[in-house]
Amino acid sequence: MPTLQFFGAAQRVTGSMHLVTLESGYKVLVDCGSYLESFSKDFDPFPFHPSEIDLVVLTHAHIDHSGRLPRLLQEGYDGQILCSAPTYELSNLLLYDSLGLQSKHLVRIQNRQYRYMHRQHDLEAILRKSLDLTMDRFVTIGFQQPFVVSEELSITLIPASHLLGAAHVRLEINESGKKKCVVFSGDVGRKNYPLLTDPSPAGEADVVVCESTYGARLHQEQKLAEDLLEEVIRKTCVDKAGRLIIPAFSVGRTQSILYTLFKLHKLGRLPRIKIFTDSSMAEASSKIYEKYAYLLNEEAQQVMKDHGTLFDFEWLTYLKNMRESKAISNYSEPCIIISSSGMMKGGRMDIHLKKNLHNPYCTFLLIGYSAPGTPGYQLQNGASSLRVAGRDIPVAATVIKTDIYSGHADKNGLLEFMQQFSATSLQKVYLVHGEPSGMQELAQELEQQGYSVHCPKEGEAFVH
Numbered sequence: 001m002p003t004l005q006f007f008g009a010a011q012r013v014t015g016s017m018h019l020v021t022l023e024s025g026y027k028v029l030v031d032c033g034s035y036l037e038s039f040s041k042d043f044d045p046f047p048f049h050p051s052e053i054d055l056v057v058l059t060h061a062h063i064d065h066s067g068r069l070p071r072l073l074q075e076g077y078d079g080q081i082l083c084s085a086p087t088y089e090l091s092n093l094l095l096y097d098s099l100g101l102q103s104k105h106l107v108r109i110q111n112r113q114y115r116y117m118h119r120q121h122d123l124e125a126i127l128r129k130s131l132d133l134t135m136d137r138f139v140t141i142g143f144q145q146p147f148v149v150s151e152e153l154s155i156t157l158i159p160a161s162h163l164l165g166a167a168h169v170r171l172e173i174n175e176s177g178k179k180k181c182v183v184f185s186g187d188v189g190r191k192n193y194p195l196l197t198d199p200s201p202a203g204e205a206d207v208v209v210c211e212s213t214y215g216a217r218l219h220q221e222q223k224l225a226e227d228l229l230e231e232v233i234r235k236t237c238v239d240k241a242g243r244l245i246i247p248a249f250s251v252g253r254t255q256s257i258l259y260t261l262f263k264l265h266k267l268g269r270l271p272r273i274k275i276f277t278d279s280s281m282a283e284a285s286s287k288i289y290e291k292y293a294y295l296l297n298e299e300a301q302q303v304m305k306d307h308g309t310l311f312d313f314e315w316l317t318y319l320k321n322m323r324e325s326k327a328i329s330n331y332s333e334p335c336i337i338i339s340s341s342g343m344m345k346g347g348r349m350d351i352h353l354k355k356n357l358h359n360p361y362c363t364f365l366l367i368g369y370s371a372p373g374t375p376g377y378q379l380q381n382g383a384s385s386l387r388v389a390g391r392d393i394p395v396a397a398t399v400i401k402t403d404i405y406s407g408h409a410d411k412n413g414l415l416e417f418m419q420q421f422s423a424t425s426l427q428k429v430y431l432v433h434g435e436p437s438g439m440q441e442l443a444q445e446l447e448q449q450g451y452s453v454h455c456p457k458e459g460e461a462f463v464h
């Protein structure tokens with residue numbers, strides 16, 4: 001009988017890491033993510049010896065699911081990392097991009113002597129080396145094709161929407177003639193999301209480990225992405241001749257926005273204005289989306305077939321570096337700037353905040369979650385001024401919020417995901433990857449529908 005243990009994203013959102021141990025002792029780790037709320041926790045010792053793990057399966061490329069993989073390798077993991085092909089390519093972007101931040105955090109938490117021995121750039125070189133080794137361990141498999149590990153275990157990836165390449169993971173276990181199926185939801189995406197297919201059914205299961213990020217929330221936006229964006233652009237860039245700034249993560253959200261703009265352009269609904277994409281990974285990420293267009297929804301596949309691109313048209317420019325970012329801050333014509341990070345913290349976003357917060361002709365369109373303490377969170381909550389690079393800047397710009405580009409299923413979407421599993425044959429649902437309050441609300445709802453639910457604490461183990 002398999003044993004499940006929960007080591008991350010237990011009663012919290014980030015740090016996803018779950019362990020399945022088979023009767024034979026074979027150990028499969030599902031995800032090995034960073035704790036985004038508290039990076040220092042990333043450097044806590046692993047609760048097992050990494051050399052004991054036989055196989056890692058990665059649900060998708062987001063850092064809160066993949067960020068601790070290099071450390072796992074560094075500390076003795078000697079196996080493969082199984083995932084979809086786009087997850088490998090997007091992880092390659094995101095993990096290398098996170099090196100600078102990781103070395104900064106590592107420097108901060110080490111003692112003085114260590115700091116003296118390893119300055120930040122040395123540390124970055126060490127981390128880069130272990131990341132090179134990590135990327136070498138990735139093995140990609142296709143969706144919906146069972147990967148047979150042994151007579152006792154096969155693994156299938158099922159499209160989960162959420163992000164290009166994101167998967168539900170289905171483990172089929174056959175021990176002493178008894179069959180068991182454990183499904184990990186990964187992050188569950190939404191229906192009718194720009195570019196992505198709807199989440200696919202994961203089949204019957206005995207045990208489901210389900211995310212609960214929006215366990216207590218319902219998406220509010222009723223409009224179509226094209227209609228909403230067209231309206232905001234018209235009000236900001238045509239009626240006021242101002243600039244529209246959209247803070248967005250460069251992998252995933254930026255492609256959803258660019259695709260919506262591309263469609264508006266082809267439909268003749270976009271005014272003739274410049275669009276600047278201002279983040280380091282955006283162009284590379286867009287290329288990966290185009291490369292794997294066959295995994296996107298039917299509409300996107302058709303667009304790719306008709307135009308040979310999903311995003312590019314003559315008014316779109318990808319800015320390559322900080323120098324180019326600074327240059328467009330003086331661009332006086334109406335324009336749209338899509339810039340990372342989504343939470344508006346640091347990097348090129350500082351330049352846009354400094355130049356535009358006090359500008360009544362500017363609109364900030366906030367499209368995603370921002371953690372408490374970030375400028376995005378403050379703006380979302382109606383701050384009248386923001387402190388940017390040591391200066392208080394009054395907010396005169398218009399701020400608009402929408403959840404239309406949120407990549408997570410809301411409470412109804414999660415319930416729908418769960419309803420594919422019959423409550424009578426499913427032994428247990430474990431809720432992970434959520435705030436305790438949202439988890440409890442979803443748990444109650446599922447229990448009312450006849451499911452047996454548990455929200456595991458970190459380290460808890462269960463035999464099935």
Ligand SMILES: [Zn+2]
Nearest residue numbers: 060062162187
């Ligand atoms: Zn995710």
